[in-house]
Amino acid sequence: MNSTKIINFGRDYAVLILIVLLMIVLSLSSDAFLTPRNLLNILNQNAPLAIIACALTLVIIVGGFDLSTGAIFAVASVSSAWIAINYNPYIGLLIAPIIGVILGYLNGIIITTFKVHSFLSTIATSLVFRGLAILITGGFLIPVRMKEFTWLGREKIFEVHVAVYILIIFAILSTFILTRTTIGRYIFAIGGNEDASILSGIKVNFVKIFAFSFCGFAAGIAAAIQVSRISLGTSQAGLGMELQAIAAVILGGTSIYGGSGAVWRSIAGVMLLALINNGFNILNADPFYKDLTTGLVIIAAVALTSGRK
Amino acid sequence: MNKNKEPDTSFFVSGSSNIRVEKLSKSFFGTTVLNNVDLEFSSGEIHGLVGQNGAGKSTLGKIIGGHYQLSSGTIYLNDKKITKWSSKLALDNGIAMIHQELALVPGMTVYENIFLGIEENTFGVLNKKNYKLFEDLDKRIGFNLDPNKKIHDLRIADQQKVEIVRALARNANVIIMDEPTSSLTNDEVKKLHDLMIKLKKSGYLIIYVSHFLDAILEVCDRVSILRDGNLIRSGDIKNENKTSIVEAMLGTKQEVAFPSKKINAEVKKTVLNLSNIKTANGVNNVNLKIHKGEIVGLLGLVGSGRTEILRSIFGLDKIINGTIEFLDEKITPNKPQDTIKKGIVMIPEDRRKQGLVLTQNTKSNISITDLKKVSKNQIINSGKEISLVKELITLLDIKPNEVDGNIAFYSGGNQQKVLFAKWIFSSPNLILLDEPTRGIDIGAKRKIYELINNLSEEGVSILLVSSELEEVMGLADRAYLVKNGETINEVVPNKTSIDDILFELFDAKKELINE
Known part of the structure; x- marks a missing residue:
């Protein structure tokens, strides 16, 4: 009775348990780890990925997949840089999330109109979007060295990077949508049982389109932060980011089958991956072992979580 | 796996098996489902397990079949x-389980x-x-499967x-x-029962978990x-009859009867009127009126197209004519979300797949x-x-009475009540009700019947589909006979007897009337 409670607790909070274990190990092995500076750095560096993971949580709970977030990220990045140079840096930053929403909306429309599984359709759109990004740049890099543009990724307010505030606001927003609004309720219902949702009169297509648009929006915000930080628009931005984001969401304990999950879990998933990375850096460990270790930790988390509803 | 295990062609000669459970208990997540059960099953008998939903009869079957592990107690196989114990070990020891949801x-x-x-x-x-x-296997049973x-x-x-x-x-x-009979027609149930008796006579032990007391009384030995x-x-x-079993299941003396309804003296106002409805999905010519x-x-x-009639009204199947x-x-239903807005709702038959x-x-x-209603x-x-x-939880007596209850673990009857609560929540004018009591126990059934009656007394109209004729006869004010998608x-x-209705529905196959 008590042991089952412990097992259930372990399943529910596997990702947090691993984070705590890793933090204990890292702080015992290095003085540089448990400092506000290092921890804030980790948060700041991973803010773009974490923002995408927050929104992707909605898509995965509704029962979908978005493999195009990396490509949306690229289109938003290069458009942002291009407009910053040719028109205005502020409009450049603002355009990124707008483009994100448009591309995410397109994803949603394609999925609901043609009734294709999002896994397949977003692989296709990711190729289209990536191609679009290459066309925008003409194959060149777009450097943007303007203070009006780079502040978003580099400036600090009260010793904390702007990106971290944006992440916090975005995480709260995503959580609020998911847990406090009608559309959040519908997202859970559709992912849990689509047939029942249709019979309950839920506008299933509308909700799915919303989730994908929101995910695109997040990729756009993430792109604005990143392009401003590295002050360079490149069509290769965000390569592989979609898989990292999905890994983080699932690692956090959101069900891959849809119907259950939480935004904080995805952020925890991102942080777990980030801590492993950070550990290798501050311990000066052989980077050859990094992928191997990351893979083993993911397996451990999955093993702990298995059997969770 | 190997050749030694090839099916015995002399299939009516089989070893005997006796199963005894002692002080068997099982709990799920802290809820006790079985409590110190002592029971004996011996070969050559059909042993019925009955009880309300949540009484633990299925769980007991699943423990013996190796699908669940017991929490405490002992199982003896041939002493x-x-x-x-696991489902594989159970199979190796000659114990096979046939599930409610088929596992093919x-x-x-x-x-x-x-194989x-x-x-x-x-x-x-x-x-x-x-x-x-x-063929050897099939011939002996006489199923004639391809x-x-x-x-x-x-099917x-x-x-x-x-x-x-x-x-x-x-x-x-x-x-x-x-629950092997829940999706079978009367004729098929009869065949299954014949087979069970045949198997029993050749030394098999059959453990029969069922809600259908008539079936239990007909074939079981114990x-x-x-x-x-x-x-x-x-x-x-x-030593048992229907009343004695029901009394034991319910704990208190209770009649299996339909609640009586107050006659509505109100002027009859037509709520729904279908004329010559035809769909691509098996509804051919339906005319009906509901007040x-x-x-x-x-x-x-x-x-016969009963469910399809409900689907066409709800906007799930396209109406071609009528x-x-x-x-x-005049309405043209084409999407559930629109019909729901008008106040027409459907409570589907499959609560797990379509309802909850x-x-x-x-x-x-x-x-x-x-x-x-609850948001701004x-x-x-x-x-x-x-x-x-x-x-609503109090009104429908849903157990456990928690707002954040995990309904995946609720009994069938309580899940059904949640399904009703869900649709009452939207305050409908017309409820399309498909198999409202499928697979639920007598106690929950009574509650659902009362609920249906109360709703109609409050002015909600109900179109009811049920495979249990008694249910329709007991609840409905009027009924339409449906055949090949036509009323x-x-x-x-x-004013009509069940026999007459069966006679009409079955086209004079009189032997089917008295099971």
């Missing part, structure tokens, strides 16, 4: 204490399914199909036969059947009655049909939501 591979053939896991092979390479083995048919092309009843042959192919001498996880009594069927506060039944055989008038207004979101709690399931600017007011949901006749239940 030998069992220490390790839909894309594979009958032959492949029957799944015990294929004859040479170092892992499959041998040529041995149809003789299959070994090359794919499972998904078979449920035939799929069940495959399950039974599969158990026999594994040399099972104990067969546990969990019956064990469970209530709330406790064994009430176990004994010869001769305010009236319960109207659809009587017909499985496949008109629907709802509250004196099992990953969500009670509250979210109930309020989903009308979140507008799309933001949910959870205090208001909880208080409205609580009212052929209108009857008033208390």
Whole structure:
């Protein structure tokens, strides 16, 4: 009775348990780890990925997949840089999330109109979007060295990077949508049982389109932060980011089958991956072992979580 | 796996098996489902397990079949204490279980399914199909299954036969059947019962878990009655009758009857009027009328198009021809979300697949049909939501009475109540009700009947479909006979007998009337 409670607790909070274990190990092995500076750095560096993971949580709970977030990220990045140079840096930053929403909306429309599984359709759109990004740049890099543009990724307010505030606001927003609004309720219902949702009169297509648009929006915000930080628009931005984001969401304990999950879990998933990375850096460990270790930790988390509803 | 295990062709000669459980207990997540049960099953008998939903009868079957592990207690097989137990070990020891939800591979053939896991092979390479083995098995039972048919092309009843042959192919001498008749027609039930008796006479032990007391009384030799996880009594069927079993199941003396309804004196106002409705999905020519506060039944055989009529009204199937008038207004239903807005709702027959979101709690399931009622600017007011949901939980007597209950673990009856609560929450004018009491126990059934009556007394109109004729006869004010997607006749239940209706529906197959 008590042991089952412990097992259930372990399943529910596997990702947090691993984070705590890793933090204990890292702080015992290095003085540089448990400092506000290092921890804030980790948060700041991973803010773009974490923002995408927050929104992707909605898509995965509704029962979908978005493999195009990396490509949306690229289109938003290069458009942002291009407009910053040719028109205005502020409009450049603002355009990124707008483009994100448009591309995410397109994803949603394609999925609901043609009734294709999002896994397949977003692989296709990711190729289209990536191609679009290459066309925008003409194959060149777009450097943007303007203070009006780079502040978003580099400036600090009260010793904390702007990106971290944006992440916090975005995480709260995503959580609020998911847990406090009608559309959040519908997202859970559709992912849990689509047939029942249709019979309950839920506008299933509308909700799915919303989730994908929101995910695109997040990729756009993430792109604005990143392009401003590295002050360079490149069509290769965000390569592989979609898989990292999905890994983080699932690692956090959101069900891959849809119907259950939480935004904080995805952020925890991102942080777990980030801590492993950070550990290798501050311990000066052989980077050859990094992928191997990351893979083993993911397996451990999955093993702990298995059997969770 | 190997050749030694090839099905015994002399299938009526089988070893005997006695199973005894001692102080058997089982709990799920802290809820006790079985409590210190002592029971004995011996070969050559059909042993019925009865009880309300949640009484633990299915769980007991599943523990013996190795699908669940017991929490405490002991199982003896032929007086030998069992220490390790799983579905594979159970099968190896000749105990096979046939589930309520069939466990076949839909894309594979009958032959492949029957020998799944015990294929004859040479170092892992499959041998040529041995149809003789299959035929030997099939002939003795007389099912006449086609070994090359794919499972998904078979009707449920035939799929069940495959399950039974599969158990026999594994040399099972104990067969546990969990609600095997819930999707069978009367004729098929009769055949299944004949087979069970045949098997019993050749020394098999059959454990028969069922809600259908008539079936239990007809074929069982012994019956064990469970209530709330406790064994009430176990004994010869001769000493029992329907009333005595129901009393033991319920704990208190209670009649299996339909609540009487106050006659509505109100001027009859037509709520729904269908004329000449035709769809692509099996509805050919339907004419019917429902008045305010009236319960109207659809009587017909499985496949007659009853459910399809409901679907067409709800906007799930496209209407090709005919008109629907709802509250004196012509409507063309094409999407559930639109019909729901008008006040027409459908309570589907399959609560797990079409009705409930099992990953969500009670509250979210109930309020989903009308979140507008408890939200402002799309933001949910959870205090208001909880208080409205609580009212419904009390009204319907849903157990456990928690707003954040995990409905995946609720009993069938309580899940059904949640399903009703969900639709009452949206305050409908017309409820399309499909099989409202499928697979639920007598106590919950009564509650659902009362609820249907109360709703109609409050002015809600109900169109009722049920395979249990008694249910329609007991509840409905009027009923239509449906055949081949057409409404052929209108009857008033208390002026007609079930026999007459059956006679008409079955086209004079009189022998089917008295099971």
